[in-house]
Amino acid sequence: xxxxxxxILLCVFSLSAMAQSENPKYNKAMAESLxxxxxxxxxxxxxxxxxxxxxADKAAxxxxxxxxxxxxxxxxxxxxxxxxxxxxxxxxxxxxxFILNAASLxxxxxxxxxxxxxxxxxxxxxxxxxxxxxxxxxxxEYHEMVGKKKM
Numbered sequence: 001x002x003x004x005x006x007x008i009l010l011c012v013f014s015l016s017a018m019a020q021s022e023n024p025k026y027n028k029a030m031a032e033s034l035x036x037x038x039x040x041x042x043x044x045x046x047x048x049x050x051x052x053x054x055x056a057d058k059a060a061x062x063x064x065x066x067x068x069x070x071x072x073x074x075x076x077x078x079x080x081x082x083x084x085x086x087x088x089x090x091x092x093x094x095x096x097x098f099i100l101n102a103a104s105l106x107x108x109x110x111x112x113x114x115x116x117x118x119x120x121x122x123x124x125x126x127x128x129x130x131x132x133x134x135x136x137x138x139x140x141e142y143h144e145m146v147g148k149k150k151m
Contacts, residue, residue, distance in 0.1 A: 045108035047126065051124065052123045052124040056106060071114055
C-alpha cells in the first residue's frame with residue numbers, strides 16, 4: 001500500500017513540475033490585438049530576396065529599385081511588412097529579407113507581386129512559414145525612434 005501511495009505521490013509531483021506556469025506580465029488585450037497564441041507567438045512568412053533571372057540597364061534598374069523602396073514603405077505602413085533589410089554580398093546571391101505579416105504563403109506571394117523589382121524579375125523570392133513573437137509588429141514603432149535619417 002505504501003508503495004502505491006508513493007507512486008501516486010511521485011506522479012502528482014512530476015505532473016505539477018511539468019505544468020507550465022502563467023506569465024505574470026501577460027497582457028490579454030495586447031495579445032489578442034496582435035493575434036498571439038498562448039505562447040505569445042504567431043505564424044509569419046519569412047522571405048529571402050535573391051538576385052533574379054532578369055537584368056536591366058542602369059536607368060531601368062534604378063527606377064525599379066525606387067519602386068521597390070516605395071513598396072516597402074507602403075507595405076510597412078499597412079502593417080503587412082514587419083522587417084526588411086539588405087544582406088551583404090554573399091555567394092548565394094541573397095539580397096535581403098522580409099518578414100511579412102501574412103496568413104499564408106499565397107497571401108505573401110500576392111503582396112510580393114506588388115513590388116516592381118520582384119514583378120520585373122530583378123529580384124527572385126523564397127518564401128517560408130516562420131513562427132515568431134507576435135510582438136514583432138511593435139518593432140517598427142521603435143525603429144522610427146532610433147534612426148537619425150530616413151531611408
